[in-house]
Amino acid sequence: MVFILIAMWLFFRWRVGDFYFSGESIAKLSRDMATWTILAAGMTLVIVSGNIDLSVGSLLALVVGTGAFLIAPEEGMGISAGWAILIALLLGALIGVYQGFLVSYFRIPAFIVTLAGMFIFRGLTQKVSAKDPRVPDDCCVNVLGFSYVPPLASWILGVISCVILASLFLYGYKRRKQLGLDAGKPVFVAGKILLPSLAILGFVYKVNQYRGIPAQTLVMLLVMILMYFIAKHTKFGRHVYAIGGNPEAARLSGINVEKTTILVFGFMGFLTGIAGLVWMAQNQGATQKAGEWYELYAIAACVIGGTSLMGGRGSVFGSLLGALVMATVIQGMDYTGLQNWMQLVVRGGVLAIAVGIDVATKNPAPWMKRLQRTLFKRNG
Amino acid sequence: MTEESAQTPILEARDIVMEFPGVRALDGVSFEVYPGEIHALVGENGAGKSTLIKILSGVYPSGSFKGGILFNEKPVRLFSTRDSEELGIAVIHQELALVKHITVGENIFLGNEICHYGIVDYDLMFSESEKIIAKLGVTLDVRSEVVNLGVGMQQLVEVAKAMRKQCRVLILDEPTAALAEHEVNILLDIVKELKAGGAAVIYISHKIEEVFQIADRITVLRDGKTVATDPAGSWNREKVVRAMVGRDLTDMFPVVEHTPGDVALEVRNLSMEDPEVPGRTLLQDISFSVHEGEILGIAGLMGAGRTELISCIFGIAPARWEGAIRIRGKEVVIRNPADAIKAGMALVPEDRKQKGLCLILSVLENLSMVHLDEFCTGGIVDAQGEIHSCQKAVGELGIKTPSLDTIAETLSGGNQQKMALGKWLLSAPKILFLDEPTRGIDVGAKAEIHRLIGELTAKGMAVVMVSSELPEILGASDRILVIREGRLTGEFSRSEATQEKIMEVAM
Ligand SMILES: Nc1ncnc2c1ncn2[C@@H]1O[C@H](COP(=O)(O)OP(=O)(O)OP(=O)(O)O)[C@@H](O)[C@H]1O
Ligand SMILES: [Mg+2]
Numbered sequence: 001m002v003f004i005l006i007a008m009w010l011f012f013r014w015r016v017g018d019f020y021f022s023g024e025s026i027a028k029l030s031r032d033m034a035t036w037t038i039l040a041a042g043m044t045l046v047i048v049s050g051n052i053d054l055s056v057g058s059l060l061a062l063v064v065g066t067g068a069f070l071i072a073p074e075e076g077m078g079i080s081a082g083w084a085i086l087i088a089l090l091l092g093a094l095i096g097v098y099q100g101f102l103v104s105y106f107r108i109p110a111f112i113v114t115l116a117g118m119f120i121f122r123g124l125t126q127k128v129s130a131k132d133p134r135v136p137d138d139c140c141v142n143v144l145g146f147s148y149v150p151p152l153a154s155w156i157l158g159v160i161s162c163v164i165l166a167s168l169f170l171y172g173y174k175r176r177k178q179l180g181l182d183a184g185k186p187v188f189v190a191g192k193i194l195l196p197s198l199a200i201l202g203f204v205y206k207v208n209q210y211r212g213i214p215a216q217t218l219v220m221l222l223v224m225i226l227m228y229f230i231a232k233h234t235k236f237g238r239h240v241y242a243i244g245g246n247p248e249a250a251r252l253s254g255i256n257v258e259k260t261t262i263l264v265f266g267f268m269g270f271l272t273g274i275a276g277l278v279w280m281a282q283n284q285g286a287t288q289k290a291g292e293w294y295e296l297y298a299i300a301a302c303v304i305g306g307t308s309l310m311g312g313r314g315s316v317f318g319s320l321l322g323a324l325v326m327a328t329v330i331q332g333m334d335y336t337g338l339q340n341w342m343q344l345v346v347r348g349g350v351l352a353i354a355v356g357i358d359v360a361t362k363n364p365a366p367w368m369k370r371l372q373r374t375l376f377k378r379n380g
Numbered sequence: 381m382t383e384e385s386a387q388t389p390i391l392e393a394r395d396i397v398m399e400f401p402g403v404r405a406l407d408g409v410s411f412e413v414y415p416g417e418i419h420a421l422v423g424e425n426g427a428g429k430s431t432l433i434k435i436l437s438g439v440y441p442s443g444s445f446k447g448g449i450l451f452n453e454k455p456v457r458l459f460s461t462r463d464s465e466e467l468g469i470a471v472i473h474q475e476l477a478l479v480k481h482i483t484v485g486e487n488i489f490l491g492n493e494i495c496h497y498g499i500v501d502y503d504l505m506f507s508e509s510e511k512i513i514a515k516l517g518v519t520l521d522v523r524s525e526v527v528n529l530g531v532g533m534q535q536l537v538e539v540a541k542a543m544r545k546q547c548r549v550l551i552l553d554e555p556t557a558a559l560a561e562h563e564v565n566i567l568l569d570i571v572k573e574l575k576a577g578g579a580a581v582i583y584i585s586h587k588i589e590e591v592f593q594i595a596d597r598i599t600v601l602r603d604g605k606t607v608a609t610d611p612a613g614s615w616n617r618e619k620v621v622r623a624m625v626g627r628d629l630t631d632m633f634p635v636v637e638h639t640p641g642d643v644a645l646e647v648r649n650l651s652m653e654d655p656e657v658p659g660r661t662l663l664q665d666i667s668f669s670v671h672e673g674e675i676l677g678i679a680g681l682m683g684a685g686r687t688e689l690i691s692c693i694f695g696i697a698p699a700r701w702e703g704a705i706r707i708r709g710k711e712v713v714i715r716n717p718a719d720a721i722k723a724g725m726a727l728v729p730e731d732r733k734q735k736g737l738c739l740i741l742s743v744l745e746n747l748s749m750v751h752l753d754e755f756c757t758g759g760i761v762d763a764q765g766e767i768h769s770c771q772k773a774v775g776e777l778g779i780k781t782p783s784l785d786t787i788a789e790t791l792s793g794g795n796q797q798k799m800a801l802g803k804w805l806l807s808a809p810k811i812l813f814l815d816e817p818t819r820g821i822d823v824g825a826k827a828e829i830h831r832l833i834g835e836l837t838a839k840g841m842a843v844v845m846v847s848s849e850l851p852e853i854l855g856a857s858d859r860i861l862v863i864r865e866g867r868l869t870g871e872f873s874r875s876e877a878t879q880e881k882i883m884e885v886a887m
Contacts, residue, residue: 179767233763235756242749245738252696252735253749253803254721312740366441366460373443 001305001321004354005328012332020335023209027148027217030207031282033327034216035060035275035291037320039298040305041227042271044319047302048231049264050244050311051103051110055117056272056298059095060291062121063088063276065129068286071141072133081140088280089273095121096269100262118295126288134285144219145281148212157213158204162197169193216278223271228316230267240264244311301326304354306362325354388453390415390580391436391469391549396447398431398440398604400790402782405431406445407604413549418571418581420591420612423601424624424822425794426780429584430474432601433551436582437471438464468548472538472555474584474793474820475733478526485509485522488541512540517566528656531558531731532682532848539567543574550574551582554793556590557820558730560682560848561883568594586794586822587849588617600624625824633830633855640671640858642708644842645725645811650692650703652866662688663701663866670811675833675843677857679850679882685866686846687730690813694720694727707811721750724810728801728817730846736800737788744770744784746799751806773802778828794821801829808836814845818852830856850879862886 013020039056046053067088069076095117102113135141149157173189207213231237239260242250251257279290305322307314329350333343360368389412398406406428413419421429434440436449438458448455451467458464464471478487485506486493494505509522518536526534535558542550552571556564571594575581585591591598592612599609600623607623646669654660663685670676678686692701695714705712707723714720720727729735737746747770748755755766770784777798781791788796797820804812814833818826833856837843847853853860860877862870862885870885 175764179764179771233761234759235752235761236759238745238749238752238761241741241745242738245741245745246734248735249738250749252694252717252727252729254718255749256716256718312738369441370443370459 001318001325001354001358004357005321005325008325008328008332012328012335016332016335020332021206023206025331026203027207027210027214029327029331030203030217030220031214032331033323034214034220035279035282036294036297037220037301037323037327038223038271038275038278039294040301040319040323041224041316042268043295043298044227044302044305044307044314044316045231045237045240045264046110046268047299047307047309048244048311048314049240049261050247051261051264052299052309053099053110053114053265053268054295055099055114055121056268057291057294057296058118058121058125059092059269059272060276060279060294061125061129061286061288062095063092063273064280064283064290065125065133065286065288066091067141067276067280068133068135069128071135071139072285073136075131075133085141085277088276089270092273092276093266093270096272097262097266099269100265103265104258104261125286125290129286129288129290132285132287135280137284141277141281142284143281144215144278145284147215148207149215149218151208151212154204154208154212157218158200162200165196165200166193216282219274219278223274224316224320227267227271231316236260236263241312244313246312297323297326300351304351304358306358322354325350387414389413389450390452391582392450392453393432393436394448394450396432396435396445398428398435398445402786405604406435408447409601409604409606411599411606411609413580413582415548415580416575416578417596418575418583418594420583420585420595420598421601422585422588422591422598422620422624423607425798425820425825426792427601427624427822428604429601430553430792433471433553433582433584434473436464437461437469437551439473465545468546469551470542470545470547470549471551472535472542472553474553474557476531476534476538478534478537478541480527481525483523483525484513484520484529484537484540487526487537488512488522488544490541492544508544509540512543515543516540516570518563530682530687532560532563535559536563536567539570543570547574547579549580549582551584553584554586554820555583556585556587558816561850563682564590586820586826588620588823591620592617602626621823624822633827633852638673638675638834638837638858640674641840642672643669643706644672644674644708645670645693645844646706646709647693648704648706650689650701650705652688652692652697652701653699655699661866662699663692666703666863666866666868668861668868668871670842670844672810672840672842673837674859675837675845675857677853677860678844678846678863679853679860680863680886682848684863684886686863687815688866689863690727690815690844690846694725694813721809725813726750726804726809726811727813728804728815730815730819732796732800737796737803739787739789739796741788742785743774743779743781743788743791743799746788747773747784747803747806750803754807769806773806776832777802777805778825794825797821798825798829805832805836808839808841810840811842811844812836814843814847816847817845818847818849826852850882853882854879 019025043053067084070079070084070087071081099113099117102108103110169189169192239255242255243257243260247257280286301323302314302319303309304325305318307318329347333346392412394410396406396409409432411432423429435445438461441459442457449458479490488509489505494501506522513520513522516536516539520533535555555567559567571581583595595612597609597611598615600607600620602624648667650663650666651661652663654662666689680686691697693705695716705714712723714723733739748766755762767784774781779798779802780795788799801817818829821829833843845857854877858874860872861868862882864886872881
C-alpha cells in the first residue's frame with residue numbers, strides 16, 4: 001500500500017511540478033481529507049464488526065446543517081456556539097446509537113438501516129439547510145477550519161510523538177522478548193520506528209514551510225490515534241473484532257453482541273458529529289450538498305487499507321493509509337485539471353486497482369499464483 | 381491382499397514436503413494406496429494428516445509443495461479440487477464443507493447440478509439424492525436446509541456427496557468424529573462395500589478401535605514424517621499409540637476417586653417444546669443435580685436432546701422452556717451466556733467452527749475472549765498479563781501453534797478443539813459443560829485433557845460432560861445419566877455402569 005502511495009506521489013509530482021511537494025500543497029491535502037478520514041476511523045470499527053454504514057455522508061450533512069442553523073444569527077437561531085457544538089455532537093451520537101439499536105435488537109441488516117438513514121438524513125438536511133445558514137466570522141468553531149499550530153509548537157508535537165512512538169515500540173519489543181514471543185528482527189523494529197518518525201517529521205517540516213499543522217489535521221490525527229487505541233487495546237475493541245469474526249462464538253463467550261453493536265454505531269455517529277463540526281468550520285456554514293459521497297470515501301479508505309467487508313479484520317492505521325491513497329487521487333486530479341466525469345472514472349479505477357493489488361499480494365487467486373511462479377522461474 | 385499387492389498403487393505421493401509460515405507440516409512423506417484397499421492414516425493432532433490429503437486432492441495446488449503425485453503410476457499435477465475429482469478422487473474433509481442455507485439435495489449435487497440446457501432439474505436432482513441417501517440407510521429429508529441438521533447428519537450428507545459419483549479413490553478425514561455409534565457402523569459398512577467394489581480408501585481417524593476394524597494397512601505419521609507403514613495385522617493398539625505419541629500411554633482415564641462436595645447445580649423439571657414442531661416436546665421434565673468435584677456424564681443417541689439440555693442451562697435455549705435452575709442452592713435466572721458465565725458456568729460447544737471459535741482471529745484473541753475482564757483495568761487490556769496467561773494455557777493444554785498471533789483457522793483440527801476448551805479454563809469455572817469435548821483429539825491429547833479435567837474436578841469444579849463415545853463416558857464419569865428422546869431414562873454410578881446397560885436405556 002505504501003508503495004502504491006509513493007508511486008502515485010511521484011507520478012503527480014511529475015505531472016504537477018514543484019508545487020506538488022510544497023508545504024502549502026501538503027497542508028491542503030491533509031486538510032481536505034480530514035473530514036472523511038475521521039469518518040473512515042469510525043467506519044473501520046463498523047466494518048470490522050461485520051456491519052456497514054451508508055448514512056454517514058448524509059448524517060454529516062445533517063449535523064452540519066443543524067449546527068449551522070443553531071449558530072447562524074440571520075438564517076437560524078443564533079444561540080451560543082458552545083451549545084450548538086454540544087447539540088450537534090449529541091445529535092450525531094444519538095442517531096448512531098439509534099441505528100445500532102435497529103441493527104442489533106430489530107435485526108434489520110445494517111445495510112438497509114443505514115441506506116434508509118442516508119435518504120432520511122439527506123431529506124432532513126434539505127429542510128434545515130434550506131437557506132444555507134452561515135456561521136459568522138468571529139465564531140469560535142472557525143478555529144477548526146482556519147487556524148494552524150505555530151511552527152515551533154508543531155515541531156515540538158512532532159518530536160514528542162516520535163519519541164512516544166519509539167518508546168512504545170521499544171517497550172513492546174522488549175516485553176515480547178521477555179515473554180519469549182516472536183518479537184521480529186531488530187531491523188524491522190528499527191524500520192517500524194524510523195519510517196513513521198521520518199514521515200511525521202517530514203510532514204511537520206513541510207507544513208511548517210507554510211503555516212504549521214492545520215488544526216483540522218490535528219483533530220483528524222488525534223481521532224485516528226484514539227480509535228487505533230480503542231480498536232487494539234480496549235476490551236470494547238476486542239469485542240468488536242470478536243463479533244465480526246463469529247457473532248455466535250462471541251455470544252457464547254459472554255459478549256453482549258447487541259450492546260457492542262450499538263456502541264460501534266454510537267461511536268460512528270459521534271465521530272460523524274466531529275467530522276461535521278470540522279466541515280462546518282472549513283466551509284463557514286452549511287449547504288444541502290454537504291458530505292456527498294463521503295460514506296463511499298470512508299468505506300473505500302477502509303477497504304483500500306485492508307479492512308475486510310466480511311468483518312473481523314482490519315485496522316485503523318490501514319484505513320489512514322487508505323484515506324491517504326484516496327485523498328492523493330482526488331487532489332492530484334484536481335491539479336491536473338481533468339474534467340469532472342474523468343475524475344470520477346479515475347477515482348473508481350484507483351479504488352479497484354488498489355484493492356486488487358492488495359488482494360493479489362495477500363491472498364492471490366490460484367491463477368495468479370501460477371502466473372507468479374512461471375514469471376519467477378523465468379527470472380531466476 | 382495377495383492378488384492386490386501384485387497390482388500397482390492407484391494413488392501415490394512421493395517425498396512430499398509442505399511448509400507453512402512457521403511450521404513444516406510435512407517433511408518428506410511418501411504414501412500410496414492400492415485399489416481395493418483401506419489404508420488408514422493415523423497420527424497426533426498436527427501430525428500433518430489433513431495436509432497430506434489436501435495435497436492429494438488438489439486443495440493445495442501443485443507447486444505449493446515439493447514432491448510428486450502419481451496416479452496409476454503416471455505423474456499428475458493437481459491445480460484444484462476439480463482436477464482430482466476428474467481423476468475420481470472423492471474427499472470428505474475434516475471440516476464440514478456444506479453450504480448452510482441450501483437444501484441437502486442441492487448440496488449433494490453442488491457444482492454438478494443436473495441441468496438441461498443450463499436449467500436445473502430439481503425433481504431429478506432430489507430423487508437422485510433420495511436414492512443416495514437411502515443407500516446410506518438413513519432417513520433424511522433431502523429438501524430440508526442443511527442448517528437444520530445436527531453435525532452428525534451433516535457429516536452423512538458429506539458422505540452422500542462423495543458417493544454421488546463413481547469414485548476410484550475415497551478419502552475420509554475423521555468422518556466419524558461427529559457420528560453416533562450406529563451411524564458409525566452405517567458408514568463403516570459403506571466404506572467396506574466401496575472397497576469390495578475395487579475402490580481405494582484412505583481413512584483418517586483418531587478412534588483406534590475403528591481403524592483396526594476396517595484397515596488393511598496402517599500408516600502412522602508423526603511431526604510430518606512417516607513413522608511406519610505396515611499391514612494392519614502386524615500392528616496392535618499399543619504399538620500404534622507408541623508410534624503416534626512416541627511413548628507408552630498406560631492409562632487413558634486416570635481413575636481418581638473424586639469426593640463430591642455440595643450440590644453445585646440443580647435442575648428441576650426442565651421441559652422444552654420443539655421450536656420447529658409445535659406440540660412436540662424436545663425435553664420433558666428433566667431433573668438432576670451435579671456436585672462439586674464430580675464428573676457427570678450424559679449419554680444418549682444423537683438428537684436425544686443432550687445438547688438442548690445444556691443449551692437451556694447456559695442461556696441459549698432454541699425455544700421457550702420451563703423449569704428451575706439452582707446454583708449452590710440459590711435459584712438463578714439465566715437469560716444469556718453472559719449471565720451463565722457470571723454464575724460461574726462454562727460451555728465448550730460441540731461445533732467449534734460455528735460456535736466455539738472465531739476462526740479468523742488469532743490464537744491469543746480466541747483464548748482470552750471469555751476472560752478478557754481479568755486482564756482489563758478500566759476497559760484497557762493489559763497485553764502483558766494476557767499474553768502471559770495465554771502462553772500458560774497453550775503450554776498446559778499442549779496446543780501446537782507457531783505463535784500466539786497465529787490465525788486460529790490454520791491450526792490442525794485437534795488443536796482448534798484444545799483451544800475451544802482452553803479459552804474457558806483460563807480462569808477456573810465452577811461448573812463446566814462439555815459437549816463432545818474430545819472430538820477429533822488424538823489419544824495422547826485426550827488422555828491429557830481428561831487428566832486436566834480430572835485435576836480441576838479434584839479442586840472442586842463440577843463437570844457435565846456430553847459425549848457420544850461410550851468408552852469416554854464410562855471412563856471419565858463418576859455418575860452417568862442417560863437421555864432418550866428428551867426424557868431421563870437411566871442413572872448409573874461408576875461402578876454399576878456398563879456399555880450394555882447404557883445402550884439398553886438409550887435406544
Ligand atoms: N493453512 C495453514 N497455514 C499455516 N499452518 C497450517 C495450515 N494448515 C495446517 N497448518 C499446520 O500444519 C500442521 C499440520 O496440520 P494438519 O491439519 O495436517 O494436522 P492433522 O494431522 O490433520 O491434525 P488433526 O488430527 O488435529 O486434524 C499443524 O501444525 C498446523 O498448524
Ligand atoms: Mg486433520
